Amino acid sequence: xxxxxxxxxxxxxxxxDLYPNMKRRHQEPKLVITLMGIPELRRADxxxxxxxxxxxxxxxxxxxxxxxxxxxxxxxxxxxxxxxNMGTLGGNLCLDTRCNYYNQTYEWRKAIDFCMKKxxxxxxxxxxxxRCWAVNSSDVAPVMVALSADYVLVGPSGERVVxxxxxxxxxxxxxxxxxxxxxxxxxxxxxxDGWDAVYHKLRRRGSFDFPVLGVAAWVKWETGKGNRxxxxxxxxxxxxxxxxxWPQEVxxxxxxxxxxxxSDEGVAAAADAAYRPAKPMDNTDFDLSWRKQMTRVYVTxxxxxxxxxxxxxx
Ligand SMILES: Cc1cc2nc3c(=O)[nH]c(=O)nc-3n(C[C@H](O)[C@H](O)[C@H](O)COP(=O)(O)OP(=O)(O)OC[C@H]3O[C@@H](n4cnc5c(N)ncnc54)[C@H](O)[C@@H]3O)c2cc1C
Ligand code: SF4
Numbered sequence: 337x338x339x340x341x342x343x344x345x346x347x348x349x350x351x352x353d354l355y356p357n358m359k360r361r362h363q364e365p366k367l368v369i370t371l372m373g374i375p376e377l378r379r380a381d382x383x384x385x386x387x388x389x390x391x392x393x394x395x396x397x398x399x400x401x402x403x404x405x406x407x408x409x410x411x412x413x414x415x416x417x418x419x420x421n422m423g424t425l426g427g428n429l430c431l432d433t434r435c436n437y438y439n440q441t442y443e444w445r446k447a448i449d450f451c452m453k454k455x456x457x458x459x460x461x462x463x464x465x466x467r468c469w470a471v472n473s474s475d476v477a478p479v480m481v482a483l484s485a486d487y488v489l490v491g492p493s494g495e496r497v498v499x500x501x502x503x504x505x506x507x508x509x510x511x512x513x514x515x516x517x518x519x520x521x522x523x524x525x526x527x528x529d530g531w532d533a534v535y536h537k538l539r540r541r542g543s544f545d546f547p548v549l550g551v552a553a554w555v556k557w558e559t560g561k562g563n564r565x566x567x568x569x570x571x572x573x574x575x576x577x578x579x580x581x582w583p584q585e586v587x588x589x590x591x592x593x594x595x596x597x598x599s600d601e602g603v604a605a606a607a608d609a610a611y612r613p614a615k616p617m618d619n620t621d622f623d624l625s626w627r628k629q630m631t632r633v634y635v636t637x638x639x640x641x642x643x644x645x646x647x648x649x650x
Contacts, residue, residue, distance in 0.1 A: 337367070337369050338369055338516075338517045339492055339517060341365075341366070341367040341369070343516065344365060344366040344367055345365055345366070345367040345368075345369055346363060346365035346367070346368055346369065347368075347369050347370075347371055347519060348368050348369065348370050348371070348427075349370070349371050349372060349387070349388050349423075349424040349426050349427040350372075350390065350419075350422040350423040350424045350427050351422065351427075352415075352419045352422050352423040352427065353423075353427055353431050353432055354368070354427075357432060360439070360440065360441055360442055360445075361442045361454075362432065362438065362454055363432075371387070371388055371426070371519060372388055372424075374388070376521075377426070377519075377521060377522075380397060380399065380400075382399070383403070383524055383525040383526070383527065384488070384522050384523070384524050384525075385397075385400070385425060385522060385523050385524075385525065386425075386521070386522050387424060387425055387426025387429070387519070387520045387521055387522055387523065388424050388425070388426060389424060389425050390420065390421060390422065390423065390424055390425075391411040391412075391414050391419075391420035391421075391423050391424065391425065391428065391476075392417070392420045392421050394407065394408060394411040394425055395408045395409070395411040395412035395420070396408075400525075403525065403527075403528045404483065404525045404526075404528070404533075406479050406482075406483070406533040406534055406535050406552070406554075407476065407479055407480075407483070407525065409534075409535055410475045410476045410478075410479045410535040410537075410550075410552075411425070411428075411475070411476055413475050413535070413537050413547075414428065414475050414476070415544060415545075415546075416543065416544055425476065425523065426519075426520045428474050428475070428476045428477070429474060429476060429477050429480065429487070429500075429503070429520060429523070430512060430514075430520060431472070431473065431474045431477070432511075433453075433468075433470035433471055433472055433473070433508045433509075433511045433581050434470055434471055434473045434546065434620065435451075435453065435461065435468075435469070435470035435471065435508065435619040435620070436619050436620065437451050437460040437461065437619065438451060438453050438454065438470055448460065451468075452468050452509070453468045453470055453508055453509055461617050461618060461619045462617070467507055467508065467509075468507065468508030468509045468581070469508050469581065469617045469619060470508030470509075470511075470581060470619065471508070471578055471579065471580065471581060471616075471617070471619065471620055472504065472511065472577060472578070472580065472581055472582050472583055473546040473547055473577070473578055473620070474577065474583070475535070475537060475547055475550055475577065477500070477504065477577065477583045478535070478550050478551075478552040478575040478576065478577035478583035479533065479535050479552045479575075480500040480523065480583075481500045481501045481504070481552070481573075481575045481583040481585060482533055482552035482553065482554040482573045482574070482575040482585075483500070483525065483526055483531075483533060483552075483554055484499060484500065484501070484526060484554075484573070485499075485500045485523050485524060485525050485526060486498065486499055486500070486523070486524040487499075487500055487503050487520055487522075487523055487524075488520070488521045488522040488523070488524065489514055489518045489519065489520055489521065490518065490519050490521045491514075491515055491517050491518035491519070492517055495521070497524070498513070498514075500523075500583075501583075501585060504581075504582035504583060505581070505582060506580055506581045506582045506584070507581050508581045511581050511582065529556075530556055530557050530559060530565065530570075531554060531555065531556040531557070532554075532555055532557070532642055532645055532646070533552065533553060533554040533555070533642075534552075534553055534638050534641045534642055534645075535550065535551065535552045535553075535638070536550070536551045536553075536634045536637055536638045536641075537549070537550050537551075538550070538578075538627070538630055538634060539621075540621050540622070545621070546578070546620075547577055547578040548578050548616075548620045548621045548622050548627055549576065549577070549578045549579060549616070549627055549630055549631060549634055550576065550577030550578050551574065551575075551576060551577075551610075551631070551634040551635050551637075551638045552573075552574070552575040552576075552577070552583075552638075553572070553573075553574050553575075553635065553638040553639055553642055554572065554573045554574075554575075555569050555570075555571070555572045555593065555598070555642055556569070556570045556571040556572070557569065557570060557646065558570040565650075567597050567646065567650070568595055568596065568597050569593045569594055569595065569596055569597070569598065569602075570594065571590070571594065572589075572590040572591075572593040572594060572606075573585060573590045574586050574589040574590050574606060574609075574610050574635060574638075576610065576614055576631065578616070578620065579614050579615065579616045579627070579631070580615075584613075584614075586609060586610045586613055586614070588609040588612075588613075589606045589607075589609040589610040589635065590606070591609075592605040592606050592609055593605075593606050593639070597643075598639055598640075598642060598643035598646070602639075603635075603636055603639040603640065603643070604636070606635060606639060607631075607632045607633075607635040607636045607639070608632065610631055610632070610635045611628065611629075611631045611632040611635070614628055614631040615628070616628055
């Protein structure tokens with residue numbers, strides 16, 4: 337169906353992002369192809385989770401809560417119960433990027449002569465910029481990048497598997513690397529082998545809003561003799577959501593944690609390393625300099641939670 341429709345066709349899953357966008361004429365497909373009638377896409381088979389699982393089912397899944405609780409937690413933080421009942425994992429991972437100058441009615445956008453992302457030529461956030469800076473506001477995407485999950489894509493030329501980080505582009509318009517006729521069929525979660533991860537979200541209304549900052553922190557604990565945990569970090573990844581057009585991994589923040597036991601000094605160094613490259617733009621909620629300050633606070637809180645969980649498990 338998609339091949340026949342070409343650019344006039346779009347996939348839809350829960351429709352909680354696409355349908356509001358269609359009302360505002362951000363996307364104007366002539367044919368909408370639902371994926372929800374394909375039972376295989378709703379199946380969870382061990383660590384392989386079908387993309388059409390709803391966020392409610394994902395957050396309640398006993399398997400996910402047991403083996404990757406951070407995924408269940410991030411899914412539970414998306415919006416409201418009604419939207420989680422409709423919204424899916426795949427739709428969340430393919431979410432359109434957002435901006436104050438874009439997520440407006442057609443008439444509002446027309447009044448400012450539109451913008452580069454749709455129907456216009458200029459970026460109102462950075463008028464001399466050749467690119468769009470709309471932000472990735474998915475709660476689950478930064479978590480998948482931090483976990484280094486794999487995405488299974490199916491298209492006319494077959495199936496391919498890409499690491500989550502390679503699925504995203506840092507560009508507000510071309511924000512996904514997948515081809516338009518490829519379906520995100522499933523996500524493969526990593527095996528639970530000594531890693532732990534948490535997700536912290538900043539938003540105005542705790543029961544409703546998109547993240548203006550999301551921090552996904554992942555650590556793999558070092559093991560010593562007899563495969564016993566030493567309490568030290570072997571590997572770490574810090575990924576920020578809501579501050580760039582893609583989930584932004586701050587490699588330097590992960591690197592400074594290696595070899596530490598998440599001591600206050602190690603955590604402070606990682607929070608500082610994450611703070612420096614975080615460059616939120618003035619295109620979402622809250623003052624942007626305050627949002628930047630919050631990067632340090634939220635990374636510190638996320639790592640403190642990981643340390644606490646480690647201590648509780650010992
Ligand atoms: C008021 C409100 C608040 C929200 N708050 C949040 C929030 O706090 N956090 C958050 O992360 N999101 C939020 N959302 C966005 C949205 O509800 C969720 O991200 C949801 O998970 C999207 O899933 P969906 O199935 O409804 O996507 P859809 O609307 O069906 O699809 C979204 C996009 O993904 C594409 N797509 C969907 N599934 C696939 C697939 N399997 N393969 C290929 N392409 C696909 C569609 O073509 C479309 O472009 C909010 C939305 C609203 C309206
Ligand atoms: S960042 Fe610029 S081009 Fe992109 S949606 Fe916002 S105003 Fe438009």
